[in-house]
Amino acid sequence: MQIYINGEYFDKEDAKISVFDHGLLYGDGVFEGIRVYNRKVFKCREHLERLYESAKSIDLKIPLGIEELEADMLETVRRSELDEAYIRLVVTRGEGCLGINPYTCGIPQIIIIVDKIALYHPDFYKKGLSLITVATQRNLPEAVNPRIKSLNYLNNILAKIEAVNAGVEEAIMLNSFGLVSECAGDNIFAIRKGLLMTPSISMGVLEGITRNEVIRLARAKGIEVRQLVMTRHDLFIADECFLTGTGAEIVPVIKIDGRTIGDGKPGPVTRGLMEDYHRLTREEGTPVPRD
């Protein structure tokens, strides 16, 4: 494990942030979760660009340019000596007064944690997940836009609590119109009669980097892809369903709200995309410098 805070490197025990940081006091900040495969940072630029976009949206000025931050992130991975890793990149509003005004805060804190990642159990990739729809609605884009990957994850955590208490791994969240948006920490896809579908960004979802890559991979295989309005009915009648995310990669779904999806086994389109995605993670990425 290796931890970076504003240009300095620390062990876990010594990595500390002020209790007056608005990241802690108000969840005021942004983050990214990034994977390292085979000593290469996967979708490095895409994650950095989304981080800067999230920051821009909340008027948080990251005190480093994108190139400098990329170099520091690669150096943190190098120091971790991990070939397979998870990077948590966090930018907080910084230390401020007790009061929500972000403009009282000093320098934003840039934190980079490089560690191993706990994945979904391997069985789920072979057998598939069961999901439920939860009562907690996804944030309204007009309130806290889900496109901002902010430190304020309570909306998702409330959904996750419902799922875990119901004995399933993930929660399907609907928007305020009752339409499917995404899961607590993953995007959702369905396949019916060869068409690959996922809720459009305007449904109130995070524009997942894995989601975008899966859309590209599917189109490259000649699969028709549509981003559209989806109801629970569309999920119940799907032939296949799967989730995407940096942590989850592509994970099949075989049950939703007690309804078996397709024949109750991960389907051929899902398995094909899982193979393609896995191959890509081994091949692509920004190399971590050698010592």
Ligand code: PXG
């Ligand atoms: N929706 C939400 C709400 C997320 O938090 C995704 C979709 C998928 O986005 P990406 O860009 O990763 O394809 C996410 C991302 C974790 C963890 O520690 C969660 C995510 C990513 C990495 C790790 O649970 N969620």
